[in-house]
Amino acid sequence: MSAGKTRNEIIKAADQLIYLNGYEHTSFATIANVVKISRGNFYYHFKTKDQILNAVIEQRKTNTRSMIRQWEQQHTKPAERIKCYIKIILQNWPKIKQHGCPVGTLCNEMTKLSHPSQKQARGIFTIFRKWLRDQFRLLGHEEQADQLAMHVLSWSQGVATMASTFKAQQFAENEVDQMCRWLDELTTGKSI
Amino acid sequence: MSAGKTRNEIIKAADQLIYLNGYEHTSFATIANVVKISRGNFYYHFKTKDQILNAVIEQRKTNTRSMIRQWEQQHTKPAERIKCYIKIILQNWPKIKQHGCPVGTLCNEMTKLSHPSQKQARGIFTIFRKWLRDQFRLLGHEEQADQLAMHVLSWSQGVATMASTFKAQQFAENEVDQMCRWLDELTTGKSI
Numbered sequence: 001m002s003a004g005k006t007r008n009e010i011i012k013a014a015d016q017l018i019y020l021n022g023y024e025h026t027s028f029a030t031i032a033n034v035v036k037i038s039r040g041n042f043y044y045h046f047k048t049k050d051q052i053l054n055a056v057i058e059q060r061k062t063n064t065r066s067m068i069r070q071w072e073q074q075h076t077k078p079a080e081r082i083k084c085y086i087k088i089i090l091q092n093w094p095k096i097k098q099h100g101c102p103v104g105t106l107c108n109e110m111t112k113l114s115h116p117s118q119k120q121a122r123g124i125f126t127i128f129r130k131w132l133r134d135q136f137r138l139l140g141h142e143e144q145a146d147q148l149a150m151h152v153l154s155w156s157q158g159v160a161t162m163a164s165t166f167k168a169q170q171f172a173e174n175e176v177d178q179m180c181r182w183l184d185e186l187t188t189g190k191s192i
Numbered sequence: 193m194s195a196g197k198t199r200n201e202i203i204k205a206a207d208q209l210i211y212l213n214g215y216e217h218t219s220f221a222t223i224a225n226v227v228k229i230s231r232g233n234f235y236y237h238f239k240t241k242d243q244i245l246n247a248v249i250e251q252r253k254t255n256t257r258s259m260i261r262q263w264e265q266q267h268t269k270p271a272e273r274i275k276c277y278i279k280i281i282l283q284n285w286p287k288i289k290q291h292g293c294p295v296g297t298l299c300n301e302m303t304k305l306s307h308p309s310q311k312q313a314r315g316i317f318t319i320f321r322k323w324l325r326d327q328f329r330l331l332g333h334e335e336q337a338d339q340l341a342m343h344v345l346s347w348s349q350g351v352a353t354m355a356s357t358f359k360a361q362q363f364a365e366n367e368v369d370q371m372c373r374w375l376d377e378l379t380t381g382k383s384i
Contacts, residue, residue, distance in 0.1 A: 001207040105300050113217060154367065157354060165314045
């Protein structure tokens with residue numbers, strides 16, 4: 001395996017383990033076990049668990065940007081694009097039911113641990129936040145754009161926490177419907 | 193120190209440490225260090241970390257019930273009582289800013305770890321959920337009572353996650369205002 005490929009394998013394994021079990025629960029050794037490489041080879045790429053975490057966060061940011069680009073290609077109307085974000089929870093329901101929202105749970109854990117990577121982690125939310133803000137601006141809500149973006153992020157986060165805690169798919173579906181209706185009401189009468 | 197008092201001290205210390213740093217991060221040894229008792233004395237009360245966790249959850253349930261009783265004594269109108277719940281986030285803002293919502297972050301961690309105490313932990317939410325449901329019933333929303341209760345819990349959870357992630361007090365204040373207005377609109381025209 002080439003050095004670049006090994007590095008990517010480590011990041012991929014760490015990303016999964018951190019999502020499934022949390023950062024604190026994921027040890028250097030567990031990641032190395034999954035990737036099946038020697039300790040020496042592992043240390044060549046990453047010296048500390050925090051370094052791996054930062055690489056995982058960077059990878060998640062790249063994936064987030066690429067997901068957003070897809071939504072933009074699929075939909076020209078801002079409201080339809082925002083609905084792509086709103087519906088992620090249902091599309092990823094089997095995973096969210098078991099492990100929560102990957103961004104929200106990571107940020108919660110970083111906050112809890114007062115971890116130095118707290119800012120980097122919330123940077124994933126910031127990508128969504130800025131993009132949602134742009135969509136609300138396109139919808140004519142210039143002044144409230146950031147507040148509306150945060151409202152959507154926050155609404156989704158709450159649904160992810162409560163739906164995964166109570167394993168309540170129906171609740172998640174109801175809330176997603178409600179969010180879409182709220183968005184439709186917000187856009188009604190506005191020129192897009 | 194009497195046996196009962198020592199047990200309570202252990203639970204109190206564990207409760208704080210779990211809230212501040214998370215369950216996974218909190219070791220048997222850290223708790224013992226805070227309480228300053230011998231290993232033997234510690235094991236007399238608790239054999240495993242999971243046993244301590246369950247005692248902490250029971251304690252939190254007791255505290256939750258007592259908080260709810262206070263709200264009921266302070267306010268006779270159901271809408272005012274619900275607002276007590278909605279405003280917790282602002283009252284506890286300095287702590288929530290640093291460590292998130294104690295119930296939501298614990299439930300998130302239990303979900304993430306597929307921990308056997310997952311059900312017990314969500315039992316704290318269930319106390320709030322049932323109580324909020326009762327208040328919505330008193331407000332005349334019989335059929336939707338549970339959905340409304342979950343909506344309030346979920347809304348608050350989202351705000352706690354986003355506000356603590358971005359250290360955004362103003363955002364939390366705006367959302368609390370919005371929740372209170374939403375509740376006022378819901379109760380308008382209904383006989384209480």
